[in-house]
Amino acid sequence: QKEVEQNSGPLSVPEGAIASLNCTYSDRVSQSFFWYRQYSGKSPELIMSIYSNGDKEDGRFTAQLNKASQYVSLLIRDSQPSDSATYLCAAGRANAGKSTFGDGTTLTVKP
Amino acid sequence: NAGVTQTPKFQVLKTGQSMTLQCAQDMNHNSMYWYRQDPGMGLRLIYYSASEGTTDKGEVPNGYNVSRLNKREFSLRLESAAPSQTSVYFCASNGQGNQPQHFGDGTRLSIL
Numbered sequence: 001q002k003e004v005e006q007n008s009g010p011l012s013v014p015e016g017a018i019a020s021l022n023c024t025y026s027d028r029v030s031q032s033f034f035w036y037r038q039y040s041g042k043s044p045e046l047i048m049s050i051y052s053n054g055d056k057e058d059g060r061f062t063a064q065l066n067k068a069s070q071y072v073s074l075l076i077r078d079s080q081p082s083d084s085a086t087y088l089c090a091a092g093r094a095n096a097g098k099s100t101f102g103d104g105t106t107l108t109v110k111p
Numbered sequence: 112n113a114g115v116t117q118t119p120k121f122q123v124l125k126t127g128q129s130m131t132l133q134c135a136q137d138m139n140h141n142s143m144y145w146y147r148q149d150p151g152m153g154l155r156l157i158y159y160s161a162s163e164g165t166t167d168k169g170e171v172p173n174g175y176n177v178s179r180l181n182k183r184e185f186s187l188r189l190e191s192a193a194p195s196q197t198s199v200y201f202c203a204s205n206g207q208g209n210q211p212q213h214f215g216d217g218t219r220l221s222i223l
Contacts, residue, residue: 032209043201043214044154088153094209097142097161098169103153 003027006089006102015111019076023089023102026070030091033065033072034099038086048074079109113137117202117215124192124222132187132218134202142205143185144212145169145177147198154201160185161208192222 006023013019021035032051036044048063050056050072056063062075072091076083086106092099118133136143141162146154146169156169160179174196176188185204189196199219203212 032211034211043217044212045214046211049211090212092209094207097167097208098144098156098159099205099208099212101154101156 001026002102003100004089004091004102006087006105008103009105010108011105012108012110013079015079015081015109017079017109019079019083019107019109021074021076021087021089021105021107023072023074024070025072025089025091025100027091027093027096027100028067028070030093032092032099033063034090034092035061035063035072035074036088036090038088038104040085044088076107079107081109081111084108115202115204115213115215117200117218119218120216121219122221124189124220126193126222128192128222129188129190130192131189132200132202132220133184134186134215135184136202136204136213137183138204138213139182140204140206140213141182142207143179144203145175145185145187146201146203147171147196148201148217149198157187157200194222196220197222 035048038044050063064073086104088104089102090099144159145157158177202215205212
C-alpha cells in the first residue's frame with residue numbers, strides 16, 4: 001500500500017461544475033497536507049496547504065482534512081478549462097525530513 | 112525572485128556518459144530534494160537532504176549520487192547513464208519536512 005493514495009482518474013467534469021479530488025494517507029502522525037497542481041510539461045505548484053481538521057477555503061478551492069479517517073480532499077468550485085491539470089496530494093511531518101506524494105489525479109474540465 | 116533554479120533545462124546523453132544536474136535555492140531552506148518523473152507517472156524521490164551536511168536515499172536511489180555542497184546547492188550525479196534514466200528531474204526545497212516544497216522548472220534528460 002502506498003503511503004499516499006489518490007483516485008487514479010482521469011476525472012472529467014463540465015465547465016462550471018464542482019470537481020472533487022480525494023486522497024488518503026497511511027502515516028497517522030502526518031501533520032501537514034498539501035495539494036499541488038501540475039500542468040502538462042511544467043513543475044508542480046502549491047495551491048493549498050492544510051494542517052488542522054476541517055475545511056480551508058481559498059477562492060474557488062476548498063481543502064478538507066479528516067485526520068480520524070486519514071482523508072484529505074480538494075474541491076474546485078465553478079471549474080474552468082484552465083483548471084485542467086494533474087493534482088498531486090502530499091503529506092508531511094517534521095521529523096521525517098520529507099513529504100510523501102501521491103501519484104496524482106488528472107482533471108479535465110470540458111467547455 | 113529566483114526560488115529554485117535548475118541547470119541545465121535539457122540534456123541528451125549517450126549511454127555510459129556521466130553528468131551532474133545542478134540545483135540552487137535562494138530561500139534559505141534547510142531541506143532539498145531530487146525527484147524524477149516519468150511520462151504519465153507521479154514523482155519518485157531519488158535522494159533528499161534534510162539539512163546541510165546530510166543526505167538520505169529516497170525511493171529510487173540506484174544509479175545516482177548526490178552532494179549537498181552548501182545550504183543553497185544540491186547536485187545530482189549520474190555516473191554511467193542508462194536509457195532507463197531518461198526522465199524529467201525536479202529539484203525542490205522547503206524549510207523542513209512538514210512545510211510545502213518549492214519546485215524548480217525541471218531538467219529534461221534523454222539518454223540514447
